[in-house]
Amino acid sequence: MQALLQRVTRSMPWFVQDLASYLLGERCYKLLVWNVDWSDVACLRLGLSKGLGLGIVVFGSIIKFPQIYKIVRARSATGISLAMYILEVVAYTISLAYAIRLRIPLSTYGENASLTVQNMVITLLIIAYSPMDSYVRRITILCHSYGISTNAFYVAVGAFLMVVCSLALASEHAVPPPLLKTLQAFTIPVSLASKVPQMLELHRDKATGQLSVLVVFAQLLGTLARVFTTLTETNDRLLFWGFALATVFNAVIAVQVALYWNGNEKYMEIRDTSTDLPSVAAVARPEEVHEEITEEDAAAMKELDREAMKLDSEVITEVQIDGMVLMKLVKHCKDNHASNGTNAWGTLLGVDVGGTLEVSNVFGLPNARSERGDEEERSTRTAMQYMTEMLRLLRQVSADVNSVGLYQGCFVGTFLNSAVVDGLNMLSALMEREGNQGWGKAVLVVLDYAQLAQGNTTVKAYRLSPAFVDAYRKTKFQVQSLIDYRLTFSNILIEIPIQMRNSALLDAFISTLTTENTPVPRLVPQTSKESLLAPPSAHVPPSYMDLNLALEPVLVSSMETTLDTLENCAAEAGNVGYQSRQVARRKCIARGSGPCGLANRRRTQTV
Incomplete structure (x- = not known):
């Protein structure tokens, strides 16, 4: 056995022998490796x-x-x-x-x-x-x-x-x-x-x-x-x-x-079945928790906790906007468009519960464009830095700081650009990092200036489709990637129903504006108490703004946009026709059909 091991160790490559000699020393190398003596x-x-x-x-x-x-x-x-x-x-x-x-x-x-x-x-x-x-x-x-x-x-x-x-x-x-x-x-x-x-x-x-x-x-x-x-x-x-x-x-x-x-x-089962742990509602309101809690009350609180956990959803199916939030959004978009003619945009703050995105606050973002018409080249760097600072200040006053989407003002329906897509993608990534698993939870709320000029507040909500978000994050937008993900103009955005919601105080205030109150002749003026109990109000007359024709600037802009779209369509149709003729010509050459080339030459001479 020793002779066999010696034959193996002495036939090792020279660099292995040098390394072993360096590590063990000359004496120990000769004993252990060369002579295979382990005494x-x-x-x-x-x-x-x-x-x-x-x-x-x-x-x-x-x-x-x-x-x-x-x-x-x-x-x-x-x-x-x-x-x-x-x-x-x-x-x-x-x-x-x-x-x-x-x-x-x-x-x-x-x-x-x-x-x-x-x-x-x-x-x-x-x-x-x-x-x-x-x-x-x-x-x-x-x-x-x-x-x-x-x-x-x-x-x-x-x-x-x-x-x-x-x-x-x-x-x-x-x-x-x-x-x-x-x-x-x-x-x-x-x-x-x-x-x-x-x-x-x-x-x-x-x-x-x-x-x-x-x-x-x-x-x-x-x-x-x-x-x-x-x-x-x-x-x-x-x-x-x-x-x-x-x-x-x-x-x-x-x-x-x-x-x-x-x-x-076992840990998850203990969390679900234990009756010693307080519920979420009890932790939120410790002053309302009694020291002695019966088993029935604990079971009821656990059931409420389970129902609360079921409210999480991976897909946003509805957007709710508060009335005051909508007024802030309309004012920012209208003032920005009137001052410099640019499309305003900003951040939506809120929370998503059970597939419903509740928007509780908004704030505007600065425009980084250098000139009008340079919308596609707008950078989001300044806007994101501004948003970071705003979120820090809002957190200091204990306000809502959960970014759930963006809002964008538009004129005659044009609103989608690279800055909006980048912003939605970034917000979606942030929301996923906080525990959500759905793609594209960030929404985009769009306000149309043209309808606003006629007295109609047209607000729509969209979100990016999962296929578009996946393609945007993984590959570059090329012809092959569009084919692989089956992306067309119709499935980039998904429209979401939107609802307006007012607080109880705002509803009460609006009811005083719409309730008729005919004043009764009095000899003595009303006291302050009587004025508070029966405030004077007048019935709001109905609005017939919907029946008015569109304003001239809106008509002109609509016609210009339509003509530009038709020109682009005609140019693309020409490109498609040229490509189809090239494909047909190559097929004729591949088949060796002489009449096809002759017909092309005759057509060229006729032209």
């Missing part, structure tokens, strides 16, 4: 340590891939602690710089570089797939306003910080050796503290969520092997105690994962 305990321990170290380095370069794949596949970071990965990135960076500066063998720390990069990727994925707060929302809107991908921005910032920290730690001028040793000692509590949030989250949820079981047990085995390699090769006390304590904490997390292996479904 020397010191060389055997060194060989095992080097083998384990190199195996950990290789395996560490892919150890977090299952976790990354699980997060991306589920599009969720449930059950994963963000604080743990941030602290691990800090600890790995310092340990990597410490090992490089002290020239510790590569087999004892080589996996730190790849683990740092993988932890950075997981950190960015946790941020990307977590519900957005106000800070992340502002970053996302700013990135979209400058045409930058949010994930690319996070990756660039993380890579920049990691490179700067690594260079600073690797430089003796920036970080002296005593300070670096202190930082390495500081990594021990940091590394241990990074495990605590994950332990608490597992204990709280009683479920593993999207946490990869393979990664957890691989980390336990890796830190256990590092304890052996550190004692064998370096005998560095700081590294040893760091790996030893990390092994203990990793063992605790592994035990929790084993206990809560099938805890996801």
Whole structure:
């Protein structure tokens, strides 16, 4: 057996032999590899340590891939602690710089570089797939306003910080050796503290969520092997105690994962069936909750919670606009068109419940066009920055800050342009990031100036079709992409029914304007109390504005738009006819039909 192994080891390529000699030393290489003599305990321990170290380095370069794949596949970071990965990135960076500066063998720390990069990727994925707060929302809107991908921005910032920290730690001028040793000692509590949030989250949820079981047990085995390699090769006390304590904490997390292996479904059942938890309504109104709650009341509150959860819908089927919101929208569009002749646009704020989009507030956005008629070239950068600032100010006064769509003023029906499509796509992406799963939930409310000039408030609501949104996000608009997604002029937008809704106070005020109240002759004037009880009002006469003919500017604009459309249609028809003749000519040439070419020449001579 020994002779057979010697024949194998001595026939290895020269670079493998040189690498083994460099790692083991000349004496241990001759004993263990060349002569296959394993009687020397010191060389055997060194060989095992080097083998384990190199195996950990290789395996560490892919150890977090299952976790990354699980997060991306589920599009969720449930059950994963963000604080743990941030602290691990800090600890790995310092340990990597410490090992490089002290020239510790590569087999004892080589996996730190790849683990740092993988932890950075997981950190960015946790941020990307977590519900957005106000800070992340502002970053996302700013990135979209400058045409930058949010994930690319996070990756660039993380890579920049990691490179700067690594260079600073690797430089003796920036970080002296005593300070670096202190930082390495500081990594021990940091590394241990990074495990605590994950332990608490597992204990709280009683479920593993999207946490990869393979990664957890691989980390336990890796830190256990590092304890052996550190004692064998370096005998560095700081590294040893760091790996030893990390092994203990990793063992605790592994035990929790084993206990809560099938805890996801059990956790959901406990949430649904438990009667000890207060309902959503009780949490919203704690002052109305009594200390003693009967089982019947708890069951009723749970039923209300289930009904509230059923209100979520993936498709917007109706839009409700408040009367005051509509007045603000009309005033902004009318004033903007009267002052500079441009089409006003703005942001809709509200909430979607059960497929109904309730618009509770609006505010206008600045126009970024340099001249009239340059509508297709308008940039959304200034508008998105303005919207970010407005949302921040509205949040400070506890107003509604949920962006649900855009409104656009138009003249004679022309309203769709690239800026509107970009804005709707960005708002749809933001709404999906907050938990909605439907495509194109953002709506577009359109107000027609031409009808407004005649006294008719014509408001319509649209949303982008799912096929158009999918094509817009994945491919460029070319002939083949339009064919693949079956896009035509008729299925880009989907019209949604729109309803007006007034508050009770506004309805009461309008009723005083439309109720006839004939004054009775009096000798003594009415008192203030009597005036409040019976306010004087007059009946609003009916409006016959619908019977009036259109104004001359509207007729002229309508005719101009119609003629332009007819000219474009005639030009496209000519192009289609030319292409069809070219196709017919090529078919004739392919078939070798002589009369077809002769007929074409005769037709040309006749012309």
